[in-house]
Amino acid sequence: MSALTLYDKVWRQHVVKSYEDGSDLIYIDRHLVQEVSSPQAFAGLVAQNRTIRRPDAHVSVADHAVPTRHRDRPLPDGLAARQVSRLESNAARFGIPYIPINDRRHGIVHVIGPELGFTLPGATLVCGDSHTCTHGAFGALAFGIGSSECECIFATQTLRQKKQKRMRVVLDGAIPAGVTVKDVILALIGEIGTGGGNGHAIEFAGSAVRAMSMEARMTLCNMSIEAGSRVGMVAPDDTTFAYLKGRPLAPSGADWDAAVAHWRSLATDADAVFDREVTLDVSALSPRISWGTTPEENLPITGRVPDPAAESDPSRRARIARSLAYMGLEPGRPLAEIPIDRVFIGSCTNSRIEDLRLAAKVVAGRQVAPNVAAIVVPGSAGVRLQAEAEGLDAVFRAAGFEWRDSGCSMCVAMNDDRLSPGERCASTSNRNFEGRQGQGGRTHLMSPAMAAAAAISGRLTDVRTLSSR
Ligand SMILES: CC(C)[C@H](C(=O)O)[C@@H](O)C(=O)O
């Protein structure tokens, strides 16, 4: 048998049936359900009078629409309240687990899956949400699906899919001080483009990945979709097992030992071949900032706003000009001089405990600039409680940040937290297209440390210069 990759192995172990057109029916072990993409799937079940085949394979939680403050009060009447109550009643009707918004397990689907040990190496995991690739950090085969596919999973626990091509991204070297995995993934997307991973399942490998914490690996895999790939995976290792051990839904006792032995066998064989290989030396990277309206439009903070006139390709020139017009930026301006109005530290990319620790370290003993409104939104109640136990909330509050309850918040304009037209935001989220954080809002993507530095100085800032003051 020829050598296999991690992706090949997990795929193979889930094939129920193969079709002549090259697609396979694969078994889906786990399904996360949120309020925005699930209503149609539940409605489909009702219309066809179907039940859920394996209720224990699903976990539902409302994260996108929920407010991040005043959660002790009933949700005000409106779309959010309807979306949340519909998810709750659908979960009750079909008998699947539901996590209420004030529960200690609440949070963004992609943050709580791993926290609960619902996300496991070697499992297939789906959700009606494009950032499901996050869970690939554990060596799960995880990807986002559409509403009709959610319905299919509910009814059959299987999905017909075509295998992707195989791509390996090797990250070598040590990440320098002041630089984080967010800068690594932005640099990669800057290099290969938002279509760079199209049609491919990415495996992240190399010494830098082995050295990363699970939180960092999740940030990395989370933005695979911004690189065009629905799948981003990391082979499970001791770091993975240490994170999962003792989690509520992880195996225990003798099952744990058997699981670890199986998980170790999933690593890509030494002689396996990839359809595409990309290598990036992370030791040469600087902190990055997106300046435009796609994640690929990003540069080191030491750079300047690009000049469309310097671009020879007419369509690229037009694209840059349009981005700059929307972002309200003049060519040639140093990025580190751009003033900001808002700071958002949160989202399934960067709202885990390590992210908050990094940001708090920058913020400690300093004040948010008077022109800036800044919020920290922990990705889950678990992260919030951990941060509070460590006193991080006090650090943020003392500096002038607002400390919120868990949810997607200002990552996506589907709840109360959003930008006003023209407002410029330093954001730790993953998408920066026009209107993403609110109509007319201007998003600059960056790491938590960089967002914290921007909050303090009131402009885009190289965190390395701030900490050396
Ligand atoms: C609302 C949801 C379906 C959407 C997604 O698929 O990713 C959202 O989470 C996003 O980040 O844009």
Ligand code: SF4
């Ligand atoms: S935090 Fe943002 S990117 Fe993540 S699931 Fe929510 S809306 Fe999507």
